[in-house]
Amino acid sequence: MRAPLPCFIDGQPVTTHRTFDDVNPATGLVTRQVCEAGRDEVDAAVAAARKASKGSWRERSARDRAAVLDRVADGIDARKDEFLRAEIEDTGKPMALASVVDIPRGAANFRAFAAQLRTLSDESFTTVTDDGQEALNLVVREPLGVVGVICPWNLPLLLMTWKVAPALAAGNAVVVKPSEETPQTATLLGEVMRDAGVEDGVYNVVHGFGPGSAGEHLVTHKDVDAITFTGESRTGSAIMAAAAPSLKRLSFELGGKNAALVFDDCDLDAAVAGCTRSTFMNTGQVCLCTERIFVARSIYPAFVDRLATLARARVLGDPFAATTTMGPLISRTHADKVLGYYRLAKDSGLDVVCGGTVAEAPDGHGGGFWVEPTIWTNVPTGHALLREEVFGPCAVVVPFDDEDEAIARANDTEYGLCASIWTNDLTRAHRVARAVDAGLVWVNTWYLRDLRTPFGGMKKSGIGREGGRWSFDFYGEPKNICLRLR
Numbered sequence: 164m165r166a167p168l169p170c171f172i173d174g175q176p177v178t179t180h181r182t183f184d185d186v187n188p189a190t191g192l193v194t195r196q197v198c199e200a201g202r203d204e205v206d207a208a209v210a211a212a213r214k215a216s217k218g219s220w221r222e223r224s225a226r227d228r229a230a231v232l233d234r235v236a237d238g239i240d241a242r243k244d245e246f247l248r249a250e251i252e253d254t255g256k257p258m259a260l261a262s263v264v265d266i267p268r269g270a271a272n273f274r275a276f277a278a279q280l281r282t283l284s285d286e287s288f289t290t291v292t293d294d295g296q297e298a299l300n301l302v303v304r305e306p307l308g309v310v311g312v313i314c315p316w317n318l319p320l321l322l323m324t325w326k327v328a329p330a331l332a333a334g335n336a337v338v339v340k341p342s343e344e345t346p347q348t349a350t351l352l353g354e355v356m357r358d359a360g361v362e363d364g365v366y367n368v369v370h371g372f373g374p375g376s377a378g379e380h381l382v383t384h385k386d387v388d389a390i391t392f393t394g395e396s397r398t399g400s401a402i403m404a405a406a407a408p409s410l411k412r413l414s415f416e417l418g419g420k421n422a423a424l425v426f427d428d429c430d431l432d433a434a435v436a437g438c439t440r441s442t443f444m445n446t447g448q449v450c451l452c453t454e455r456i457f458v459a460r461s462i463y464p465a466f467v468d469r470l471a472t473l474a475r476a477r478v479l480g481d482p483f484a485a486t487t488t489m490g491p492l493i494s495r496t497h498a499d500k501v502l503g504y505y506r507l508a509k510d511s512g513l514d515v516v517c518g519g520t521v522a523e524a525p526d527g528h529g530g531g532f533w534v535e536p537t538i539w540t541n542v543p544t545g546h547a548l549l550r551e552e553v554f555g556p557c558a559v560v561v562p563f564d565d566e567d568e569a570i571a572r573a574n575d576t577e578y579g580l581c582a583s584i585w586t587n588d589l590t591r592a593h594r595v596a597r598a599v600d601a602g603l604v605w606v607n608t609w610y611l612r613d614l615r616t617p618f619g620g621m622k623k624s625g626i627g628r629e630g631g632r633w634s635f636d637f638y639g640e641p642k643n644i645c646l647r648l649r
């Protein structure tokens with residue numbers, strides 16, 4: 164048995180007395196124990212971060228901090244195989260995905276915010292008052308201090324570094340609470356940070372759960388200045404309530420019930436391929452995944468037919484095998500939730516075009532959490548599958564008769580994270596994109612990212628935006644300095 168996975172506090176691995184299981188979702192087997200941080204370890208991590216937040220990290224020049232962040236990116240690249248192994252063991256995601264998306268994006272996040280930091284400039288206003296005084300108003304950004312970073316399990320390294328990189332770029336220290344399901348890459352990143360020259364205490368990791376554990380201790384800690392959280396909307400609401408007494412700054416990236424709108428003038432091959440990717444990527448466990456596909460009635464039968472063919476072609480297999488295109492769900496609990504929706508669909512009379520139940524497990528992976536890629540049609544308005552986030556490899560496909568109906572259906576949800584529009588009419592694409600309630604809209608593509616753009620959701624999908632200068636707005640405290648000249 165391997166040694167328990169430690170927390171990472173003040174530049175050192177830290178073991179604790181309480182441990183919990185790290186389960187490989189592809190096999191259902193425990194891979195190792197993880198050290199759970201109690202209140203004492205969270206206090207120690209926050210104290211180390213507080214001390215570091217007042218130290219040399221914030222005093223370094225932007226150029227110097229950017230160089231260190233680039234070295235962190237290089238360190239991830241250099242240890243790519245270790246990161247891949249840890250991430251695949253924790254999530255069960257296929258090597259084909261983790262090696263081109265998750266781990267490279269971990270490094271890219273550091274490079275992107277290092278580049279942004281090099282070009283960031285302060286603003287100034289020249290002021291002349293009615294009575295002839297002159298002043299120069301400078302707007303500079305100060306770091307917030309200590310930022311708590313609470314992460315989900317679906318894209319562990321990608322989503323954690325998406326927050327840690329800009330927080331550090333802005334001169335803060337962080338305490339990260341990774342998901343209890345996927346703890347390994349956060350601790351590994353601690354070693355990379357140390358080797359890259361990040362001062363002790365700037366990057367800390369506390370493992371554990373939410374309520375009554377490391378997550379809650381971090382959110383309620385009086386010496387944490389801000390919480391950046393990615394996860395379920397319900398958890399966001401609990402965190403907001405728990406953080407209220409200490410008036411922490413909050414950034415929330417939450418759930419989605421995302422729509423694709425497929426018009427009759429689209430490139431059908433591209434639309435079907437795009438919707439296949441957006442529905443099944445990471446076994447449907449990406450907040451941006453499409454769970455509702457609205458298709459113009461004239462192309463509806465052909466679209467459904469082709470989508471089902473591509474869904475059936477997903478290859479469930481050993482996550483480490485190059486041929487595997489779909490992994491398991493993250494946990495028994497999550498599989499039970501997803502299969503609950505599969506049963507509901509059957510019991511409420513939806514047409515199951517493909518899938519709909521537990522999948523046959525690949526050889527040697529019988530204890531894993533495998534479910535079939537699934538498509539439903541004949542879905543009545545108001546059905547739970549048109550409203551509730553499933554977070555699994557499944558979607559409903561619904562026909563529409565005109566643009567107004569497509570927009571109304573897409574907006575008929577409490578969520579507002581993203582949408583994709585498939586059409587060759589640019590004017591329509593722009594009109595529909597403006598009418599859809601979503602923080603991100605892709606036209607004739609999906610999940611094509613430029614890290615300088617604002618990322619986040621409307622309605623119950625989030626609060627605030629991160630990415631590019633929006634990240635620096637969140638992780639910095641703008642300060643106005645008024646210099647009287649005359």
Ligand code: NAD
Binds near residue numbers: 317340342416450620
């Ligand atoms: P989750 O909300 O269950 O957990 C996320 C994290 O919060 C975990 O680290 C968990 O331990 C912690 N946590 C739970 N309760 C807490 C509490 N009371 N106080 C402090 N911490 C607490 O989410 P998940 O199941 O890990 O991830 C899936 C969800 O995340 C989906 O809803 C998905 O849409 C959403 N998500 C959104 C985005 C986005 O960018 N909008 C990205 C990824 C995932």
Ligand code: 6OD
Binds near residue numbers: 317448449451
């Ligand atoms: O690509 C990103 O920056 C990002 N935040 C993706 C979120 C995916 C949700 O699961």
